[in-house]
Amino acid sequence: EIVLTQSPGTLSLSPGERATLSCRASQSVSSSYLAWYQQKPGQAPRLLIYGASSRATGIPDRFSGSGSGTDFTLTISRLEPEDFAVYYCQQYGSSLTFGQGTKVEIK
């Protein structure tokens, strides 16, 4: 099973700042199998990025994904108030796993 490790666990930032979230895989993951989700309290996760770097429909361009192999990054260029949430990476190789999440909180 591929383990996804997200860092940091919590990111404390102010609106307007840049957020950089990391997702590291225990084995190489095809970029096509890597996705990012946003989850707010009491809500289901929402797809942000698929194929490591493609934005889902309706996702603002301040969200971007990059990376390959074992290292992937989600970047939020300028945090808006509605972006404070928990973010998960997910892969589907031989099995499906999620990272443990990164919480982006208001500083």
Next chain:
Amino acid sequence: QVQLVQSGAEVKKPGASVKVSCKASGYTFTGYYMHWVRQAPGQGLEWMGWINPNSGGTNYAQKFQGRVTMTRDTSISTAYMELSRLRSDDTAVYYCARFYDSSGYPPYYFDYWGQGTLVTVSS
């Protein structure tokens, strides 16, 4: 528009079983695999497995094998997840999620989610 509507919250005793439903609308139910993901209070997302609504074929995460059963009723576009021999650590919100692929090829991702069903296991 695509919607996944799940059944309501459940309270169960340890050792019992629970069956959660997920009714799909707005798309061809048999055209997309349905996965189940759970989230314990304050914890992350945990994948449980999938069902192919077309064939009824299933694939379960190793952790849940022997305790989980995923079924579907194509006549009413509904998927079900039954978890047996419940324990207190099965207390969680259970989500169904539609799995997107491009005619069986990547990229792979969950594009629609149900609203979640809280299952509480308590004596």
